[in-house]
């Protein structure tokens with residue numbers, strides 16, 4: 052528990068390619084009603100680009116923050132289909148996910164691209180959630196730490212100790228994303244500890260101690276307490292369950308329980 056006292060846990064909801072405008076507003080309203088007076092946990096929702104402005108307006112005055120799912124590295128110009136850090140900030144976004152495995156594996160995004168996106172996001176005044184994680188094959192062949200090392204090294208290339216004030220890392224084993232399989236609490240803890248030690252040896256002990264490391268991969272209200280209770284797990288990045296208001300609120304409540312706070316009536 053002492054490991055966690057310096058870090059405020061962050062629960063993120065990654066809505067992925069879900070929600071029309073009306074569905075997004077309805078979901079934001081439902082979350083806002085369920086998640087009031089959140090002090091010990093940070094809660095961020097990441098709707099699709101098309102719904103950011105409306106969700107920002109819906110969440111005004113609530114404890115929920117706005118995030119986005121991706122960002123492009125250039126500031127502006129002829130980049131059809133892309134969205135800049137300035138554009139995101141102009142609609143109220145504070146935090147952006149970079150390197151999500153669906154972008155790495157479905158859209159072919161390299162760690163070099165992730166690195167450029169992360170740099171541009173920080174330079175543009177955003178905080179990043181950098182997602183890393185091994186595939187099932189990589190885990191089965193004992194490559195997990197090699198893959199994490201490589202993804203972290205390439206994605207954080209050129210970053211400074213100071214940059215980590217605006218960096219959250221999300222450990223998301225690819226085999227656990229959207230599959231209903233989760234890492235066991237032990238598997239999660241081992242990977243998180245590896246990442247934290249890596250930050251300590253590659254950057255600074257202070258960086259290791261202060262950086263929030265979220266777990267992602269089929270987190271639900273039913274498995275959240277065990278996962279979030281691990282000493283190096285500082286929150287969760289939630290996909291499927293973030294679209295269900297009671298589930299997502301239940302995960303935030305689980306985080307509060309783990310922190311030893313009062314169980315909150317929802």
Ligand code: PGA
Pocket residue numbers: 065223227228229230231267268269270288289290291292
């Ligand atoms: P999931 O997605 O919770 O649906 O597994 C997690 C993520 O991709 O961040």
